[in-house]
Amino acid sequence: MSRNKERLKFNHNAKTHEYLYCLGNMIHWSKILLKQNNKKPYNDFLNWIIINQYFNSIEEGISLKKIAELSCYSNTKISRWRREMYIDILELNQKYPVLFYDERGYNVELHFKHYDDYCFINLTLPFIPRVYESLEFYFIKAAVGTNYFWVKDITYYIEENKVQIVVSLQGGHLNKYREFVLDKALFNGNLNFMDLHQKFDFQIDDELRHLK
Numbered sequence: 001m002s003r004n005k006e007r008l009k010f011n012h013n014a015k016t017h018e019y020l021y022c023l024g025n026m027i028h029w030s031k032i033l034l035k036q037n038n039k040k041p042y043n044d045f046l047n048w049i050i051i052n053q054y055f056n057s058i059e060e061g062i063s064l065k066k067i068a069e070l071s072c073y074s075n076t077k078i079s080r081w082r083r084e085m086y087i088d089i090l091e092l093n094q095k096y097p098v099l100f101y102d103e104r105g106y107n108v109e110l111h112f113k114h115y116d117d118y119c120f121i122n123l124t125l126p127f128i129p130r131v132y133e134s135l136e137f138y139f140i141k142a143a144v145g146t147n148y149f150w151v152k153d154i155t156y157y158i159e160e161n162k163v164q165i166v167v168s169l170q171g172g173h174l175n176k177y178r179e180f181v182l183d184k185a186l187f188n189g190n191l192n193f194m195d196l197h198q199k200f201d202f203q204i205d206d207e208l209r210h211l212k
Contacts, residue, residue, distance in 0.1 A: 012145030019082035024055025042081035097122030114171025
């Protein structure tokens with residue numbers, strides 16, 4: 001009996017500039033990482049990023065060669081550190097979310113998915129978003145390949161007197177009609193939930209277009 005071949009994975013591979021602009025987009029989080037005194041080799045360079053803030057806007061367009069010249073660190077070191085700093089912020093956020101919470105608002109766990117990339121972030125929002133609302137968050141682009149998302153689902157986990165709010169976000173721009181047709185296909189049995197995991201969106205879209 002033939003076996004279904006596992007489809008190829010589609011994962012994002014961020015470049016050096018993308019990591020640096022993501023770090024520059026959330027300078028406050030870079031400061032949180034620096035305050036941990038983790039004695040990492042990149043700390044002086046991270047402090048340089050925080051002080052100079054060359055990466056607040058991607059429109060500024062500074063070259064890697066210029067970055068190395070201004071910071072007095074080699075391209076090789078910068079290329080190695082940029083991912084390490086970014087990953088350390090993600091891990092710190094997941095291990096100690098309280099460091100990233102604000103005093104006012106709702107503490108939520110944002111789950112980002114885009115193609116085969118997945119990441120989650122803990123932070124505080126002024127309000128809880130609704131299903132189908134849009135969200136733009138540049139910091140997460142290096143992890144999943146996009147900064148545009150829409151809210152797919154909201155889940156509340158209640159235990160004792162604690163409530164955990166999880167916001168599931170899908171990468172890209174929302175097409176409500178596509179979601180309606182997809183739900184209909186799942187309800188009618190034309191597609192199943194395994195199809196959603198085993199096929200690319202464009203493959204599912206082709207099948208949806210052929211349904212009556």
